[in-house]
Amino acid sequence: MANKAIILLAVLLCAQAVFGVAIVSKAQWGGRNPKSKTTLANSLAYAVIHHTAGNYCSTRDACTKELRSIQAYHMDSLGWADIGYNFLIGGDGSAYEGRGWNVLGAHATNWNSKSIGISFLGNFNNNKPTAAxxxxxxxxxxxxxxxxQIKSGYTLYGHRQVGSTECPGTNLWNEIRTWSNWKA
Ligand SMILES: [Zn+2]
Known part of the structure; x- marks a missing residue:
């Protein structure tokens, strides 16, 4: 009976790993509330991958510090409503909430209402995206x-495909081109 219980537990843990990723909420990283919010529609056809072109971080502490700094830059220097991206990925292997689900981002001119924007913390011309x-x-x-939020047949683009930028950096660009939903 004990063995069966252990097997069942292992199956449940695996299922959880397959179906979901734990997203660190904005409250958990000490983010500020947005100045305003605009609704982002469901069933979008695109996702756009970025890098922040800033500091790489490999611990929860360093990543949350970097997120607060980027949010302050976007809100206070650029005058945006919130941190620009919908979600961000840290070198600690965590996914972080930015504007989150169903909120219009500010990450790719002319594409914000058609896509969600996910940005990797770091400069991926030099840094390399880890397996995590x-x-x-x-x-x-x-x-x-x-x-x-996006259609199952969505198209994945790197920022450089929809704007005049080197984003998301060469190393990340070479990685995402191997993902199944990426299209030339
Ligand atoms: Zn970008």
Missing amino acids: MISAAKGVLADAVSRG
């Missing part, structure tokens, strides 16, 4: 499909 970061990003994308 890749898994966290794919988890957010899977969640986005399962909750209907």
